[in-house]
Amino acid sequence: MKLLIYLIKIIQKLGRKAEYFCVSIGQILKISLVSLSEALTPPFYAEPFLKQLISVGFNSLPVVGVTALFTGAALALQIFSGGSRFNAETVVPSIVAIGMTRELGPVLCGLIVAGRLSSSIAAEIGSMKVTEQLDALKSLSVSPIRYLVTPRLASSVICLPILTLISDIIGILGGLVIGITSLQFSLLVYTEYTIKFLEMSDIYSGLIKSVAFGIIISLSGCYFGFTSKGGAAGVGKSTTSAVIAASMLILASNYLLTAFMFQK
């Protein structure tokens, strides 16, 4: 009898988790669709959008740049060290370029921006929710999704590919600096090998990924902000959840997109 009650309790718990999961997916889909439809229909809020462009794009540049620079440099050292085991040191420029453009550029940029942005979006919207500012928006005939989500979503979708491109360039430059100063490459040879083996599809694939990451980052922040409960502690939890969810989804979607684009 006790075992039966225990089993029922486990099933109830699982049921509740499944319900919560389905409701969350439904809410994220709803926010995405409403946001998309409101992004395409007037009124458009230029000022909040421009503010977000600066916040997402310009303010993320230093941290994205520094991360890419050191990653590119470390990657060059690792490939040189690994490649020297089978006399393939010359692959350093091309592998750094391909690695940065296809994987490390978009993924690191996505994860860094997720840490910065998902948390700040969730905290901002969450604190607006617990202080009734979202209700105030509705009472002023302004849709919270149009005013808060659409500018963030649009700016993330625009800024992430640009940041990724910058990250790719800085990462490759990081490799180049190490290649010239520590690995005995000449500037000419390193540049030639980088350009020779890098294809446009490598760059495009990273940029396509970054668009998906931009959507994930902004929607994750907005969803956890809108579902914040219970004052400052609730906002703190939402902030953490937003970053974790965005990071996990970035890594999972990175695999799926890579499999889709490169698996033959």
Added chain:
Amino acid sequence: MSGNGTGKLSIDRIKLSLDNQLILNDISFDLNTNDNTDSITIIGRSGAGKSALLKCILGIYYPFSGSIKFNNQPILKRNKEIFFNKLGMVFQNSALFDSLSVWENVGFKYLYGPNKMPKKNVKKLAEEKLERVGLSIRSANQFPIELSGGMQKRAAIARAIITEPKILFFDEPTAGLDPITARKINYLIKDLISDSKASALTITHDINTVNTIADRVFLMNEGKFVWIGCRKNMKTSSDEYIKDFLNTE
């Protein structure tokens, strides 16, 4: 209690449940919104369901039964727009937008709402309203965080009256204020209601607010109205709930 007709906000037998708890149980009343000003004050203890009722009218919570109508029509689509154009709301904690300056908060409805106006005109109008509620023009360029609680409340009132609405909602307008500031806010609300010939629905547990601005008083307990009457009849009422409320206050 409820009725049909124009110039009326009609709440008819609404029931609201949140997290499997019955918050509002069979609530009905009418608020006249034509030229005859009507000031209803809903009083009751914390958790009685007062703010939930206001949120139902605003469309933030959805009652599972009953209806909320404006001008004899449900508050949906076009009628929702009309209703919100005639509405001004002051929230419990002022709910000013932190990232915007005070004048942008006050003029928000004209900056981002359906009836947009040029920024310059909005700023001028916002400054006029700030002066009307007793705030200096200097405060217009400050941010909400730089204002005191009383000043924030005044800015929230200025935001509510910028469109000269015919319906004003106040959710605990004196909450968190010292007695002197609370008294000033009560008289400010009274003046605004009579000057603008607006109808008001005020949620409060402050007996001074009731004495200053109420025509009709509804006492709410556990999601139900347990006493309804004129403000003048409150003190002479033999109703246990009213006695209890007045003694507590």
